[in-house]
Amino acid sequence: MADKLIIFDTTLRDGEQSPGASMTRDEKLRIARQLERLKVDVIEAGFAASSNGDFEAVQLIANSIKDATICSLSRANDRDISRAAEALKGANRARIHTFIATSALHMEKKLRMTPDQVFEQAKQSVRFARNLVDDIEFSPEDGYRSDVDFLCRVIEAVINEGATTINVPDTVGYAIPELYGNFIKTLRERIPNSDKAVWSVHCHNDLGMAVANSLAGVKIGGARQVECTINGLGERAGNCSLEEVVMAVKTRKDYFNLDLGIDTRHILAASRMVSQTTGFVVQPNKAVVGANAFAHASGIHQDGVLKARDTYEIMRAEDVGWTANKIVLGKLSGRNAFKQRLLELGVQMESEADINAAFARFKELADRKSEIFDEDILALVSDESVSHVKEQYGFVSLSQHSETGERPMATIVFTVDGKEVKGESDGNGPVDASLKAIETHVKSGAEMVLYSVNAISGSTESQGEVTVRLQNSGRVVNGVGSDPDIVVASAKAYLSALNKLHSKADRVAAQG
Numbered sequence: 313m314a315d316k317l318i319i320f321d322t323t324l325r326d327g328e329q330s331p332g333a334s335m336t337r338d339e340k341l342r343i344a345r346q347l348e349r350l351k352v353d354v355i356e357a358g359f360a361a362s363s364n365g366d367f368e369a370v371q372l373i374a375n376s377i378k379d380a381t382i383c384s385l386s387r388a389n390d391r392d393i394s395r396a397a398e399a400l401k402g403a404n405r406a407r408i409h410t411f412i413a414t415s416a417l418h419m420e421k422k423l424r425m426t427p428d429q430v431f432e433q434a435k436q437s438v439r440f441a442r443n444l445v446d447d448i449e450f451s452p453e454d455g456y457r458s459d460v461d462f463l464c465r466v467i468e469a470v471i472n473e474g475a476t477t478i479n480v481p482d483t484v485g486y487a488i489p490e491l492y493g494n495f496i497k498t499l500r501e502r503i504p505n506s507d508k509a510v511w512s513v514h515c516h517n518d519l520g521m522a523v524a525n526s527l528a529g530v531k532i533g534g535a536r537q538v539e540c541t542i543n544g545l546g547e548r549a550g551n552c553s554l555e556e557v558v559m560a561v562k563t564r565k566d567y568f569n570l571d572l573g574i575d576t577r578h579i580l581a582a583s584r585m586v587s588q589t590t591g592f593v594v595q596p597n598k599a600v601v602g603a604n605a606f607a608h609a610s611g612i613h614q615d616g617v618l619k620a621r622d623t624y625e626i627m628r629a630e631d632v633g634w635t636a637n638k639i640v641l642g643k644l645s646g647r648n649a650f651k652q653r654l655l656e657l658g659v660q661m662e663s664e665a666d667i668n669a670a671f672a673r674f675k676e677l678a679d680r681k682s683e684i685f686d687e688d689i690l691a692l693v694s695d696e697s698v699s700h701v702k703e704q705y706g707f708v709s710l711s712q713h714s715e716t717g718e719r720p721m722a723t724i725v726f727t728v729d730g731k732e733v734k735g736e737s738d739g740n741g742p743v744d745a746s747l748k749a750i751e752t753h754v755k756s757g758a759e760m761v762l763y764s765v766n767a768i769s770g771s772t773e774s775q776g777e778v779t780v781r782l783q784n785s786g787r788v789v790n791g792v793g794s795d796p797d798i799v800v801a802s803a804k805a806y807l808s809a810l811n812k813l814h815s816k817a818d819r820v821a822a823q824g
């Protein structure tokens with residue numbers, strides 16, 4: 313019988329640590345629901361002790377998601393661990409993931425602790441955590457660059473204290489596949505009680521080898537858990553990408569001989585949701601989820617695929633959620649057809665009222681755009697007005713004038729706490745003028761750190777999807793807006809970001 317490979321998703325924790333990728337509580341819940349549809353085994357929902365916002369997000373996810381194990385990260389101290397346990401109280405299956413750095417560099421320069429102090433603290437914290445929850449994961453941070461004798465000593469001790477999963481991070485993405493695989497193998501062979509824990513890999517992508525290193529940790533090292541994120545989201549060059557690791561193990565079952573619990577048909581929707589929420593665009597040639605991942609442009613390839621698809625395709629596009637880019641709904645489609653399509657796309661709305669709000673937007677869009685694609689529907693439901701973020705600002709209407717050689721002007725009408733206001737401004741371009749028109753009233757003082765426009769379904773007839781990232785007093789938020797008119801989409805995205813900036817429900821502090 314094949315062993316099972318546990319998929320541990322850390323999009324909401326390590327992924328979110330990526331600068332600019334911070335998410336609101338509701339956004340995290342929406343992504344957690346998608347991860348549940350994907351059937352990931354463990355969801356690392358956050359770092360409960362790092363901020364009130366993170367605590368609330370872990371708690372909300374623990375109370376709402378019933379199929380996956382819900383995990384919170386915590387430093388190796390009693391306060392962090394107690395906070396994690398408290399946030400996880402409502403979970404069907406809870407895991408505490410505690411970590412402390414073990415490399416000489418981190419211990420000396422960052423922690424300013426001796427190896428003996430780190431050893432004692434690791435042991436003590438696992439013992440403390442084990443009294444609160446049965447499922448304990450321990451990570452020696454910067455494990456791959458740690459002294460192997462010291463690492464063996466620490467890991468043996470924490471397994472004796474009750475750690476059930478041992479995760480070996482390549483925190484800085486320094487590893488090489490063969491070396492990392494052998495490192496895990498050596499640890500497992502040398503540690504006498506290594507068979508009492510599940511071994512896990514956690515690789516960063518600084519040298520572009522996070523997936524390869526993780527797979528080597530599995531194949532050579534015998535690890536049976538992979539830590540990964542949707543789209544490889546994460547600090548610096550990111551983490552191991554879930555979709556790539558999962559599809560490698562599935563497609564090359566002949567080599568890995570491992571079972572997965574993942575329902576891969578939900579991969580693309582998860583990728584889009586994470587990209588839309590964070591504003592981190594997926595590159596077109598990204599494996600599995602990039603727009604070109606299954607596109608065959610050359611005549612020879614097209615001819616081959618038409619004759620027999622396995623001439624050039626090793627995976628089936630539909631197995632990861634791609635559907636032919638066909639018109640799915642139109643102006644005459646009713647609410648039931650719309651609801652059915654949402655279900656097929658794996659989108660679960662909170663209530664009938666949410667479905668009604670999304671359907672009203674769909675009708676509005678169908679009046680202006682004759683062909684509605686899946687991408688349009690996904691953009692509609694990612695819009696904040698159908699989520700639970702309290703809207704302080706709402707878009708009403710926009711007019712703008714631009715002509716070659718003239719300075720563009722924009723007039724915008726939007727609501728502030730339900731009351732309509734009108735703003736006017738000029739600007740370098742129509743988008744600049746529109747956003748400045750909003751600021752004539754709001755005076756947010758926020759700095760724009762990202763502005764990006766993306767054509768949702770690829771042609772000039774498609775909707776533009778705009779992401780705006782704003783920063784103010786140490787907080788960074790993303791707003792997303794979509795509309796066939798990209799100036800309107802920009803204004804919607806800007807208002808959406810302002811709503812988040814002002815929302816109390818959002819994170820209140822950066823991760824520590």
Ligand code: KIV
Pocket residue numbers: 326411451452453454481482483484514516
């Ligand atoms: O990269 C890392 O070392 C981590 C640990 C906290 C697991 O994310």
Ligand code: ZN
Pocket residue numbers: 326481483514516
């Ligand atoms: Zn990490």
